[in-house]
Amino acid sequence: GAGVSQSPRYKVAKRGQDVALRCDPISGHVSLFWYQQALGQGPEFLTYFQNEAQLDKSGLPSDRFFAERPEGSVSTLKIQRTQQEDSAVYLCASSLAEARAHEQYFGPGTRLTVT
Amino acid sequence: SQQGEEDPQALSIQEGENATMNCSYKTSINNLQWYRQNSGRGLVHLILIRSNEREKHSGRLRVTLDTSKKSSSLLITASRAADTASYFCATDEGDMRFGAGTRLTVKP
Numbered sequence: 021g022a023g024v025s026q027s028p029r030y031k032v033a034k035r036g037q038d039v040a041l042r043c044d045p046i047s048g049h050v051s052l053f054w055y056q057q058a059l060g061q062g063p064e065f066l067t068y069f070q071n072e073a074q075l076d077k078s079g080l081p082s083d084r085f086f087a088e089r090p091e092g093s094v095s096t097l098k099i100q101r102t103q104q105e106d107s108a109v110y111l112c113a114s115s116l117a118e119a120r121a122h123e124q125y126f127g128p129g130t131r132l133t134v135t
Numbered sequence: 136s137q138q139g140e141e142d143p144q145a146l147s148i149q150e151g152e153n154a155t156m157n158c159s160y161k162t163s164i165n166n167l168q169w170y171r172q173n174s175g176r177g178l179v180h181l182i183l184i185r186s187n188e189r190e191k192h193s194g195r196l197r198v199t200l201d202t203s204k205k206s207s208s209l210l211i212t213a214s215r216a217a218d219t220a221s222y223f224c225a226t227d228e229g230d231m232r233f234g235a236g237t238r239l240t241v242k243p
Contacts, residue, residue, distance in 0.1 A: 024177070053231065062223050062233035063178070111177055123168070124231065126177030 024127035045114030055111040156237040158224030
């Protein structure tokens with residue numbers, strides 16, 4: 021079946037622009053995660069949804085970052101007034117289980133470059 | 136902040152050799168997972184080991200967990216060029232925390 025998909029795969033934004041990154045999780049997966057991965061580093065947790073409820077947003081680096089999953093399936097990560105330090109790959113992952121610490125299925129990521 | 140710390144940061148071996156990567160973590164965990172990431176792609180789950188398990192196998196992969204030392208190791212036997220990737224451990228301290236990874240290069 022289809023895996024986790026993300027769009028766009030690449031995004032170039034000028035500093036100060038708003039961006040929206042989309043994640044389509046595997047159908048039926050309850051949990052959805054967003055991560056930020058800088059070059060040469062491991063993924064850094066941003067936020068976690070269980071169905072439509074955002075249970076943890078402790079990893080969001082600033083109030084310019086906002087995530088939603090209104091119907092418990094597709095999720096959007098929005099970054100307002102982008103800064104150069106926001107340049108990274110943004111990974112989305114979904115999991116069948118409600119608990120966080122289970123196997124996660126990752127999308128290919130969106131590479132964001134802020135110029 | 137990242138929870139797992141992989142060691143070494145980079146490893147280069149010849150095809151056919153075994154590769155061992157280590158992961159250390161700081162707090163108590165319920166389970167630990169290993170993931171692989173090929174260049175420019177998302178992560179792929181390899182194996183999950185629970186805190187009450189000491190060793191787990193999956194194909195050419197062998198994972199050990201020592202909760203007293205707060206460490207885990209991933210052994211890839213008979214490596215192949217296709218194993219070239221970055222390998223990450225992740226722990227379930229509240230949410231998923233990944234280390235910076237070990238970059239493995241397997242030379243044909």
